[in-house]
Amino acid sequence: MTDWNAMSDAEFRKEVRGFFEAEYPEELRHLPHRPKFAEIEHWHVKLHAKGWVAPAWPAEFGGMGLNAAKLLIFYEEQQRWGVNRGRDMGIQMVGPLIIKFGTQEQKDYWLPRILSCEDIWCQGYSEPGAGSDLANLRTRADIEGDEFVINGQKIWTTMAHDATHIFMLVRTDPDAPKKQQGISFLLAPMDQPGVEVRTITTLSGETEFCEVFFDNARTPKANLVGELNKGWTMAKALLSFERIFIGSPSLAQNALGQLESFARGRGAFDDPVFRDRFAQAALDVEDHAALYGRFADQLKRGETLGADVSMLKIWVTECFQRITELMIEAAGPDGGTIGPLQVGNVNVDVLASFYKARPTTIYGGSNEIQRNILSKAVLGLPG
Amino acid sequence: MTQTDMLSSDQEDLRMLRESARTLFERAGGSGRSRKLRDADGGWDADMIRELAEAGVFGVTVPEDNGGLGMGLAAGGVIAEEVGRVIAPEPVVVTVGLSLGLLRRLCPDHAKMEQLVGGTTVLAVAWQERGPNGGPAEATCRYADGKLTGSKAWVVGAVGADGFLVVADSDAGPVLVLAEAKASGLSLEKSPQADGSAMGELSFSGTPAEQLADGAAVQDALADAVSDATALAAAELVGLSDRAFEITLDYIKTREQFDKPIGSFQVIQHRAVDLHVMREVAQAGVREALAQMDSEADPKIRARLASRAKARAVRAAKKITRDSIQLHGAVGYTDEFDIGLYLNRALVLSAWLGDDAYHRRMWFDAREEEGAAQ
Numbered sequence: 145m146t147d148w149n150a151m152s153d154a155e156f157r158k159e160v161r162g163f164f165e166a167e168y169p170e171e172l173r174h175l176p177h178r179p180k181f182a183e184i185e186h187w188h189v190k191l192h193a194k195g196w197v198a199p200a201w202p203a204e205f206g207g208m209g210l211n212a213a214k215l216l217i218f219y220e221e222q223q224r225w226g227v228n229r230g231r232d233m234g235i236q237m238v239g240p241l242i243i244k245f246g247t248q249e250q251k252d253y254w255l256p257r258i259l260s261c262e263d264i265w266c267q268g269y270s271e272p273g274a275g276s277d278l279a280n281l282r283t284r285a286d287i288e289g290d291e292f293v294i295n296g297q298k299i300w301t302t303m304a305h306d307a308t309h310i311f312m313l314v315r316t317d318p319d320a321p322k323k324q325q326g327i328s329f330l331l332a333p334m335d336q337p338g339v340e341v342r343t344i345t346t347l348s349g350e351t352e353f354c355e356v357f358f359d360n361a362r363t364p365k366a367n368l369v370g371e372l373n374k375g376w377t378m379a380k381a382l383l384s385f386e387r388i389f390i391g392s393p394s395l396a397q398n399a400l401g402q403l404e405s406f407a408r409g410r411g412a413f414d415d416p417v418f419r420d421r422f423a424q425a426a427l428d429v430e431d432h433a434a435l436y437g438r439f440a441d442q443l444k445r446g447e448t449l450g451a452d453v454s455m456l457k458i459w460v461t462e463c464f465q466r467i468t469e470l471m472i473e474a475a476g477p478d479g480g481t482i483g484p485l486q487v488g489n490v491n492v493d494v495l496a497s498f499y500k501a502r503p504t505t506i507y508g509g510s511n512e513i514q515r516n517i518l519s520k521a522v523l524g525l526p527g
Numbered sequence: 528m529t530q531t532d533m534l535s536s537d538q539e540d541l542r543m544l545r546e547s548a549r550t551l552f553e554r555a556g557g558s559g560r561s562r563k564l565r566d567a568d569g570g571w572d573a574d575m576i577r578e579l580a581e582a583g584v585f586g587v588t589v590p591e592d593n594g595g596l597g598m599g600l601a602a603g604g605v606i607a608e609e610v611g612r613v614i615a616p617e618p619v620v621v622t623v624g625l626s627l628g629l630l631r632r633l634c635p636d637h638a639k640m641e642q643l644v645g646g647t648t649v650l651a652v653a654w655q656e657r658g659p660n661g662g663p664a665e666a667t668c669r670y671a672d673g674k675l676t677g678s679k680a681w682v683v684g685a686v687g688a689d690g691f692l693v694v695a696d697s698d699a700g701p702v703l704v705l706a707e708a709k710a711s712g713l714s715l716e717k718s719p720q721a722d723g724s725a726m727g728e729l730s731f732s733g734t735p736a737e738q739l740a741d742g743a744a745v746q747d748a749l750a751d752a753v754s755d756a757t758a759l760a761a762a763e764l765v766g767l768s769d770r771a772f773e774i775t776l777d778y779i780k781t782r783e784q785f786d787k788p789i790g791s792f793q794v795i796q797h798r799a800v801d802l803h804v805m806r807e808v809a810q811a812g813v814r815e816a817l818a819q820m821d822s823e824a825d826p827k828i829r830a831r832l833a834s835r836a837k838a839r840a841v842r843a844a845k846k847i848t849r850d851s852i853q854l855h856g857a858v859g860y861t862d863e864f865d866i867g868l869y870l871n872r873a874l875v876l877s878a879w880l881g882d883d884a885y886h887r888r889m890w891f892d893a894r895e896e897e898g899a900a901q
């Protein structure tokens with residue numbers, strides 16, 4: 145078992161980069177859509193054989209055991225090379241939760257299946273009446289014998305139509321005094337009569353997320369993770385690393401690179417107004433990277449990040465959106481054209497980038513919610 | 528291991544420098560002192576210049592062999608941020624960036640070096656000229672037979688300076704000369720600035736001046752010194768923005784309307800967050816740019832980094848000071864409240880050495896040139 149953390153940052157980066165560059169299938173680089181598992185299975189098999197499916201998990205559970213500094217490098221390299229994250233909800237969310245709060249039996253059973261992608265997970269948190277106000281969720285799970293019986297509806301469930309299991313927040317005590325109480329974290333199989341999945345077509349015409357209906361669906365009591373009615377605090381505990389990851393500069397950096405080659409090819413730089421807006425966007429990305437570096441250094445020193453880290457997400461997602469909007473401007477009369485646009489010897493899918501940037505300010509805690517958090521937790525504003 | 532153990536000794540040095548500069552300015556009266564000086568005559572305080580010199584401020588980027596601290600531009604930026612926080616009128620950036628920036632590159636053994644570092648003299652730097660349409664124009668000021676003839680514009684720190692470092696043309700090419708403020712044939716016209724200071728318009732008619740350097744080195748040193756000053760002015764704006772935001776944040780926490788602090792209204796909260804994020808991005812970007820300038824010798828790349836810093840700092844300072852006025856309501860529009868002093872200083876510092884639009888242009892052009900060279 146290699147102790148990656150003992151390597152120097154530069155050595156480790158070289159190792160990761162080398163592997164991606166040598167092994168990652170060219171046709172999967174910078175995929176514009178979320179793939180179904182079958183599309184990336186050949187890559188997953190390689191990654192699994194290498195033991196690199198779960199960089200953040202401790203080595204004893206089959207992960208790479210990376211510390212925060214190495215983890216950032218891993219993700220930076222992954223994004224730099226345009227490596228698809230794959231169907232990683234199991235890796236990113238279910239696994240860490242089971243590792244932290246699960247029983248020995250749950251660990252033994254679920255973790256290897258997550259790593260091998262024998263089980264493919266989707267995240268069932270949001271509901272029609274519970275978006276930003278997630279604690280308002282109403283999907284119920286009631287104990288009958290040694291099973292939970294689930295009734296209700298989830299929505300915006302990414303790739304639920306290509307998942308075998310769902311991890312969900314459900315209401316197990318409707319009479320709890322506060323709505324954050326009485327919520328539990330449950331695992332459930334999708335392939336059963338009580339579960340119905342309907343795909344939702346996105347703005348870009350993809351089927352990326354779904355509605356999931358539960359009508360007396362069942363899951364064994366053993367699939368409760370952690371204590372009954374303690375799901376809310378557990379789900380919150382997962383967020384800490386996610387918060388810097390979602391604010392990393394790479395999406396905006398990649399888009400900026402695309403914008404530059406596209407704009408150059410199209411002669412958009414002849415226009416001084418465009419030049420100025422490009423410069424502004426490029427400097428926004430550069431200075432964001434400096435701020436990101438400050439938080440990354442904090443992690444490297446072993447400190448935990450405060451609520452302040454939310455500002456990375458606000459800045460970079462809005463910047464990402466402006467960059468993709470500039471691509472559309474540079475496209476001129478082709479700004480509404482679906483599919484890759486040819487400039488010189490590069491293809492740039494302007495609309496795909498534009499669409500990809502839109503929901504980044506909505507999911508992962510909308511930017512308005514992030515502003516609420518910063519204003520209270522960081523600026524100490526009242527009310 | 529504690530956090531401070533982990534910080535490199537460089538960062539620790541900068542932290543101590545920041546603390547001592549902050550203490551020095553606060554003990555002298557903070558922004559209240561700056562207001563008094565503005566109300567008096569818009570000048571600076573000679574005692575403060577000496578105190579700053581004793582603390583090593585002016586020599587921060589001057590090599591130790593020449594009597595300085597030899598700490599580099601990043602350290603200069605730390606001091607400039609503190610100047611900005613209390614909007615101190617003393618010509619710190621002019622001295623560190625421009626006058627010492629020129630002398631340490633061109634004539635490090637000249638007696639004026641020691642005097643500048645020691646705070647016993649202040650020199651302003653005159654290199655730009657005003658054209659017939661009022662904007663910057665080709666320089667025509669001449670130096671011949673030990674005498675200067677012509678004019679110079681936009682000289683910051685001119686009022687109160689003991690002398691001027693003037694970049695002029697001569698038969699032997701560009702020269703850097705020193706003219707005493709009291710020299711004959713020199714007249715100074717004051718152009719009043721929003722922050723109560725004055726910029727100088729100088730004209731020379733046969734003004735005696737001492738030649739300090741000549742040749743291409745003068746232009747090179749000037750370009751480098753202007754980059755330094757630009758970056759330091761950016762740092763000053765970062766400090767200014769930081770304090771302006773603190774003042775505003777305090778205000779929206781305490782001012783009540785509709786029986787609540789106005790900072791409890793979401794629209795105010797979100798605007799405050801945007802200003803906060805702007806401030807943090809500016810601080811991170813500008814500090815990084817200055818640190819990179821310290822390890823960069825190529826003057827063109829240094830100029831690009833300085834432009835990055837100034838473009839960011841001006842954008843942040845404009846947004847923060849202007850929104851701050853709005854968040855204060857009518858009191859923000861009075862002279863009595865400090866927030867207006869910050870807006871006014873931001874106006875002056877933004878216009879000096881190029882605003883954000885100008886520096887985005889410079890930055891873009893430099894980047895294109897580097898790209899083409901590769």
Ligand SMILES: Cc1cc2nc3c(=O)[nH]c(=O)nc-3n(C[C@H](O)[C@H](O)[C@H](O)COP(=O)(O)OP(=O)(O)OC[C@H]3O[C@@H](n4cnc5c(N)ncnc54)[C@H](O)[C@@H]3O)c2cc1C
Pocket residue numbers: 266267268269270274275276277299300301302303353503506507508509510511512513516
């Ligand atoms: C592409 C995509 C993939 C997703 N994948 C998943 C998934 O796999 N699983 C899952 O569970 N969920 C998923 N989501 C859902 C996502 O978590 C929610 O969209 C998000 O929580 C926002 O909820 P909402 O869409 O109901 O918007 P709402 O909460 O209704 O918000 C609408 C608008 O009101 C604003 N708003 C709401 N409350 C406040 C407030 N207090 N102050 C100020 N403004 C406010 C919001 O910022 C937003 O602009 C996904 C969403 C998207 C777009």
